[in-house]
Amino acid sequence: MKRSIYLITVMAxxxxxxxxxxxxxxxxxxxxxQVMVSEVSVSPCGDYVxxxxxxxxxxxxxxxxxxxxxxxxxxxxxxxVALIDTSVRVFSIGWTxxxxxxxxxxxxxGARGAQVFSVKPDGEHRRQLTDFPRSVRAYEFINDSxxxxxxxxxxxxxxxxxxxxxxxxxxFEEEMRHIQLWRYNINSGxxxxxxxxxxxxxxxxxxxxxxxxxxxAPENSVDASYMFKRVHVLDAETGAIxxxxxxxGKLGQMDWSPDETKLAFKAASKRADAVCGSIFIFxxxxxxxxxxxxxYTQGMELSAIALQWKDxxxxxxxxxESVDITIRNIDLSSDENTIMMKGSLAAFRSFDHHEGTVxxxxxxxxxxxxxxxxxxxxxxxxxxxxxxxxxxxxTLARQEKISYPARxxxxxxxxxxxxxxYEEGESYPLITYIHGGPEAAVxxxxxxxxxxxxxxxxxxxxxxxxxxxxxxxxxxxAFTMAGYGDLVGTEYDDVLxxxxxLIDRGMVDPNRVGMGGGSYGGYFSAWSATKHxxxxxxxxxxxxVTNQVSKRNTxxxxxxxxxxxxGFWTHENFEKVWGASPVKYAHQxxxxxxxxxxEDDPRVPYSQGLELYRSLxxxxxxPVRMIAYPGEGHGNRRNVNRYDYLIRxxxxxxxxxxxNPGSKDMPQMYYQYxxxxxxxxxxxxx
Numbered sequence: 001m002k003r004s005i006y007l008i009t010v011m012a013x014x015x016x017x018x019x020x021x022x023x024x025x026x027x028x029x030x031x032x033x034q035v036m037v038s039e040v041s042v043s044p045c046g047d048y049v050x051x052x053x054x055x056x057x058x059x060x061x062x063x064x065x066x067x068x069x070x071x072x073x074x075x076x077x078x079x080x081v082a083l084i085d086t087s088v089r090v091f092s093i094g095w096t097x098x099x100x101x102x103x104x105x106x107x108x109x110g111a112r113g114a115q116v117f118s119v120k121p122d123g124e125h126r127r128q129l130t131d132f133p134r135s136v137r138a139y140e141f142i143n144d145s146x147x148x149x150x151x152x153x154x155x156x157x158x159x160x161x162x163x164x165x166x167x168x169x170x171x172f173e174e175e176m177r178h179i180q181l182w183r184y185n186i187n188s189g190x191x192x193x194x195x196x197x198x199x200x201x202x203x204x205x206x207x208x209x210x211x212x213x214x215x216x217a218p219e220n221s222v223d224a225s226y227m228f229k230r231v232h233v234l235d236a237e238t239g240a241i242x243x244x245x246x247x248x249g250k251l252g253q254m255d256w257s258p259d260e261t262k263l264a265f266k267a268a269s270k271r272a273d274a275v276c277g278s279i280f281i282f283x284x285x286x287x288x289x290x291x292x293x294x295x296y297t298q299g300m301e302l303s304a305i306a307l308q309w310k311d312x313x314x315x316x317x318x319x320x321e322s323v324d325i326t327i328r329n330i331d332l333s334s335d336e337n338t339i340m341m342k343g344s345l346a347a348f349r350s351f352d353h354h355e356g357t358v359x360x361x362x363x364x365x366x367x368x369x370x371x372x373x374x375x376x377x378x379x380x381x382x383x384x385x386x387x388x389x390x391x392x393x394x395t396l397a398r399q400e401k402i403s404y405p406a407r408x409x410x411x412x413x414x415x416x417x418x419x420x421x422y423e424e425g426e427s428y429p430l431i432t433y434i435h436g437g438p439e440a441a442v443x444x445x446x447x448x449x450x451x452x453x454x455x456x457x458x459x460x461x462x463x464x465x466x467x468x469x470x471x472x473x474x475x476x477x478a479f480t481m482a483g484y485g486d487l488v489g490t491e492y493d494d495v496l497x498x499x500x501x502l503i504d505r506g507m508v509d510p511n512r513v514g515m516g517g518g519s520y521g522g523y524f525s526a527w528s529a530t531k532h533x534x535x536x537x538x539x540x541x542x543x544x545v546t547n548q549v550s551k552r553n554t555x556x557x558x559x560x561x562x563x564x565x566x567g568f569w570t571h572e573n574f575e576k577v578w579g580a581s582p583v584k585y586a587h588q589x590x591x592x593x594x595x596x597x598x599e600d601d602p603r604v605p606y607s608q609g610l611e612l613y614r615s616l617x618x619x620x621x622x623p624v625r626m627i628a629y630p631g632e633g634h635g636n637r638r639n640v641n642r643y644d645y646l647i648r649x650x651x652x653x654x655x656x657x658x659x660n661p662g663s664k665d666m667p668q669m670y671y672q673y674x675x676x677x678x679x680x681x682x683x684x685x686x
Contacts, residue, residue, distance in 0.1 A: 025459025194239030277303030348447030436519030516540030598632030
C-alpha cells in the first residue's frame with residue numbers, strides 16, 4: 001500500500017479566486033511532478049552517460065523526502081535505461097577505471113551509512129565495493145582495486161562509552177571530528193589512513209593514481225570549509241605532503257592535467273573575495289608559490305563555476321556570465337581564452353567532457369534540468385532526455401534577460417518573467433525575488449522551484465523580477481566587491497533602481513510591489529518591510545537576517561562573514577552594524593510581512609526570524625505572521641514543507657497585492673492536508 005499526501009488548499013486568494021489562476025499555467029500541484037536531472041558522468045570510452053534524477057514526492061512515511069535514481073544514456077543508440085529507479089538516494093556517480101561499470105554512493109541500513117557500489121550499464125552485476133566502518137563521504141579510484149575515500153573520524157572512546165549509556169551531551173564546537181582520508185582495498189577491505197589529523201573537505205586523484213590533490217583545513221567546521229581550506233599535493237601511497245599552496249581565501253574544485261604536471265583549481269582571487277570564481281594552475285615541475293600563480297580569469301566579467309582539462313594544454317571552464325552560463329577554453333600554449341559554448345543555450349553548474357562533446361544537467365526557461373550535450377562548433381545545445389514531458393500541456397509565460405542602468409550608470413542585469421496573460425500597456429503587480437549569498441546569481445533558466453515562484457506566480461498574473469545586484473557573482477571581482485563593508489548599500493539601491501525601471505516603463509503598479517527571498521534574500525526582504533516600508537505592499541522573509549549584531553554572534557560562519565562581507569568586527573563599528581539591521585526600523589513598518597524559518601538553522605539562526613516577528617508584532621501596525629519549520633535548517637528539505645512554503649507565500653502575495661491591498665487582515669492560517677490511500681499499482685491523476 002502506498003500512501004501519498006494530497007494538499008487540498010482552501011486558499012483565499014488562490015483557488016477561491018479562480019480568475020487569478022490562469023488555465024494552462026503552472027500550478028503548485030505541479031511541483032511534485034518535476035524531475036530534475038542532477039549528476040552527469042561520461043564513461044571513459046564515451047559510449048555511455050550515467051546520470052541521476054531527483055524526485056520530490058509527497059510521501060507520508062518519509063515526510064516527503066526527495067530521492068534520486070540512476071539512469072544510463074546509450075550514446076550510439078540514443079536510449080535511456082533505468083538502472084535503479086526505486087525510492088532510494090543515489091549520488092556521487094562515476095565509473096570504474098576500466099569503464100565497465102558505473103559507481104555510486106548509496107545509504108545502507110545500520111550505522112555504516114553510505115557505501116560505494118557499482119553496476120554494469122545493462123543493470124547487471126550490482127556489487128558493493130566498500131564496507132567501511134563509517135559512512136563514506138567521497139571516493140575516487142587510485143587503481144582498479146584501491147579507492148581513496150573520506151569518512152568522518154570515529155568518536156573518542158570516552159564519548160562512545162557515554163553514547164552507549166544513552167548520554168548524548170554536546171560540548172559545543174569541542175567535539176568536532178576530522179574528515180579523514182583513507183586508502184581502501186576493495187578486495188580485502190584493508191584500510192590505511194592517509195590524513196587523520198586534519199579535515200579533507202575535497203580531493204582529486206591524479207590519472208596515474210600516484211598523487212592526490214586535497215583541500216585540507218585544520219578543523220571540521222563550516223567556517224573552515226568556507227575560508228580555511230588550502231591546496232595540498234599528497235603522495236597517494238603514504239599521504240606525505242609534497243606541496244602546499246597557501247591560497248588566501250575560498251577554494252573550490254580541483255582537476256589534474258592528463259600528464260599530472262599541473263593541478264588546476266577554482267578559488268577566490270583574494271581573501272576578501274566572496275566568490276570562489278577565479279582559475280589558477282599550479283605547475284608541480286616549477287614548484288610555484290601561490291604568489292607566483294596566475295589568475296587566468298583576472299579582469300574578466302565572469303565567475304568560474306566548474307573546470308576540466310581537455311588535454312595537457314587546454315582547460316575548459318564553465319562560467320557565470322551575467323544571467324548566462326558559458327564554457328570557455330584556456331589554451332596554455334597560445335595564452336588564448338576563447339568561448340567554446342556561448343551563453344543563453346542552457347544553465348547548469350557542472351559538466352563532463354569527452355572528445356569535443358560536453359554533457360551536463362541543463363535547464364532552460366522551458367524545462368527543468370534534463371540531460372543535455374553540446375558539441376564544439378554547434379549553434380545549439382541538444383536536449384537528450386525528456387523526463388518532464390507533462391510540461392507539454394502547460395502554457396508558460398514569457399521570460400527574458402533584462403538590463404537597466406543603476407543610479408550611478410552601472411549596467412545591472414537580471415531575469416524578468418511576465419504575467420501569463422500580459423497585455424502591453426497594462427500595469428501589473430510585481431514580486432521581486434532576491435537571491436541569497438549575496439555571492440550568487442540568477443541564471444536565465446528554469447526558475448520555478450519551491451522558493452523561486454517563477455511560472456507559479458506568472459500564472460497568477462504577477463511579474464516576477466530577479467535582479468543580479470552588485471555583490472552578486474557572474475560579473476567579475478570588482479562587481480562582487482562593491483558590497484564589501486556596505487551591506488544593503490549600493491547593492492540594495494540596484495534592486496530599487498530595477499523596480500523603478502519597470503514602473504517607469506508602465507509595466508508595474510508602484511502600489512502593488514512585493515519582495516521575497518531566502519537567506520540574504522530574506523535579509524533584503526526584511527529591510528524592505530522596515531527601512532523602506534513605503535515602497536512595498538508585501539514581504540516574505542525566509543531564513544533571513546534581521547539583526548546583524550546578534551546574527552554575527554550566533555551564525556556558524558562568523559569568520560566568513562567578517563572576512564568577505566564586513567571587513568571589521570561589530571565592536572569596531574557597532575552603529576554601522578546595527579544601522580544595517582532591519583529590526584532597528586521595525587517600529588515604522590506598514591508592510592504585511594510573512595516570516596518563515598527552520599528551527600534548526602545554524603547559518604541564520606531561528607532567533608533571527610523570531611526577532612523580526614516579535615519587533616513587528618509589538619511595535620508596527622502591519623500584519624505579521626511567523627511559520628516555524630521543525631527539523632529544517634537553512635532552507636527546507638522535506639517536500640511537504642517546500643510545498644507549504646510555495647502555496648503559503650503565493651497566497652500572501654496574492655492577498656496583499658491583488659485581493660486585499662492595504663488590508664490589516666491576514667490570509668487563512670491553516671491549509672487542509674488530506675491523506676489518501678492508493679492501492680499498489682493504481683495511479684491517481686488528480
